[in-house]
Amino acid sequence: MEKDMNKHKFEDLDVDKFLAPENEKRSVLAPDGSIVEVDPLKDYFCQDRPEVQKPRSGPVENFLNWARAESLWVLGFGTGCGSIEIPPLTTPRFDMFRYGVQMRATPRQSNVFVISGYLSVKTLKRAIRAYEQMPSPKYIIALGSCTINGGMYYDSYNTINRLDAYMPVDVYIAGCMPRPEALLAGFAKLKELIKAGKAEKANEYAENFDWYKTNQKKIIKDWNMPDFNW
Amino acid sequence: MKDLIKDIESRFKTSDYIQKLDHLAFITVEKEQAISLVTYLRDYRKYAGLTLLTAVDWLEDGVFQLTYLLNNPTDYTEIGVRVMIDRDNATMESSHHLWENMMTYQRELREMFGIDFPGSPRIEEDFILEGWDNMPPYRRDFDTKKYAEETYFPRPGRESNDPATYMKSKMYPND
Numbered sequence: 001m002e003k004d005m006n007k008h009k010f011e012d013l014d015v016d017k018f019l020a021p022e023n024e025k026r027s028v029l030a031p032d033g034s035i036v037e038v039d040p041l042k043d044y045f046c047q048d049r050p051e052v053q054k055p056r057s058g059p060v061e062n063f064l065n066w067a068r069a070e071s072l073w074v075l076g077f078g079t080g081c082g083s084i085e086i087p088p089l090t091t092p093r094f095d096m097f098r099y100g101v102q103m104r105a106t107p108r109q110s111n112v113f114v115i116s117g118y119l120s121v122k123t124l125k126r127a128i129r130a131y132e133q134m135p136s137p138k139y140i141i142a143l144g145s146c147t148i149n150g151g152m153y154y155d156s157y158n159t160i161n162r163l164d165a166y167m168p169v170d171v172y173i174a175g176c177m178p179r180p181e182a183l184l185a186g187f188a189k190l191k192e193l194i195k196a197g198k199a200e201k202a203n204e205y206a207e208n209f210d211w212y213k214t215n216q217k218k219i220i221k222d223w224n225m226p227d228f229n230w
Numbered sequence: 231m232k233d234l235i236k237d238i239e240s241r242f243k244t245s246d247y248i249q250k251l252d253h254l255a256f257i258t259v260e261k262e263q264a265i266s267l268v269t270y271l272r273d274y275r276k277y278a279g280l281t282l283l284t285a286v287d288w289l290e291d292g293v294f295q296l297t298y299l300l301n302n303p304t305d306y307t308e309i310g311v312r313v314m315i316d317r318d319n320a321t322m323e324s325s326h327h328l329w330e331n332m333m334t335y336q337r338e339l340r341e342m343f344g345i346d347f348p349g350s351p352r353i354e355e356d357f358i359l360e361g362w363d364n365m366p367p368y369r370r371d372f373d374t375k376k377y378a379e380e381t382y383f384p385r386p387g388r389e390s391n392d393p394a395t396y397m398k399s400k401m402y403p404n405d
Binding site for chain 2: 037122155158159160
């Protein structure tokens with residue numbers, strides 16, 4: 001008999017239907033021929049909560065902050081219409097490389113996350129996951145009005161209104177859309193904050209981790225990933 | 231296009247023929263004959279291209295209007311086949327066998343309007359709204375502002391004063 005295409009494959013089974021396929025329990029054939037049971041939620045992800053990184057003493061911390069401020073590596077993840085403002089920064093006219101800002105392809109290599117415009121719930125889920133995979137110290141720049149109060153999408157059924165309820169934001173850049181110059185000014189402001197030792201939002205995220213997770217789970221209804229993504 | 235419309239009217243139960251432009255016409259057809267008409271246009275009248283499938287919610291009349299917009303790549307004309315379906319029991323015959331991309335349109339319509347297309351592949355899967363548990367959001371009786379205020383805890387706005395009453399309270403506090 002032909003398979004019913006309409007039937008969800010988890011309908012009859014007593015399993016979490018929101019669990020992503022790559023996170024299901026499965027057995028894997030090892031190179032030596034033995035069969036290994038793998039539970040990705042336990043084996044592939046860290047089970048510990050994020051930790052607060054305490055600042056080091058005086059001059060050491062100042063030196064580290066100077067070094068951090070001078071090499072901001074941005075995750076190449078465009079979330080909304082504002083992502084179109086980022087490519088001009090790599091051109092000779094605006095040239096962000098002279099400030100030590102450059103783009104990186106994966107979260108593991110970057111420490112600045114530019115949330116560029118509105119975030120739908122579907123994208124927020126990916127953004128949280130990418131943010132948590134970034135190594136500390138890490139910073140978030142929120143670009144555009146949509147991240148502040150929803151902007152022109154304030155009454156949309158699918159875009160969040162304020163970003164700081166779900167992710168910790170270091171610098172806001174207001175505007176709809178902000179020009180690339182505004183983005184450069186935002187990077188300059190972030191540098192100032194880092195050098196002054198005030199860009200501590202990643203630690204705030206670790207301290208108020210439960211509050212952030214509660215907010216995130218309130219709107220992401222099919223939570224099919226582990227709580228700790230690093 | 232006149233000949234084509236005459237031909238269609240002689241074969242199918244149609245109504246409300248509108249010629250919008252020289253190359254664009256709309257015609258409304260009974261629900262039972264819709265897929266036959268679309269198939270006839272595709273296989274015998276060279277309307278082989280599917281431009282889109284979309285829906286309109288006529289809340290006051292209690293119907294959804296589906297529009298199959300078909301394109302003729304030989305003489306560059308387009309014809310829109312409109313179907314009215316009942317709003318309370320929104321079900322339509324699937325036509326994924328005619329065009330492969332129809333499947334995606336039908337998935338989207340099911341999620342956004344709640345129009346079911348039984349038999350269409352992967353129709354149960356989430357399209358954009360992952361884990362959505364409310365009324366389909368494109369239905370016009372869905373209050374999107376109310377939903378956003380309840381769900382996304384909006385930031386309170388700035389305080390502002392009416393200039394006249396504010397100055398009055400400053401200058402004449404005893405009145």
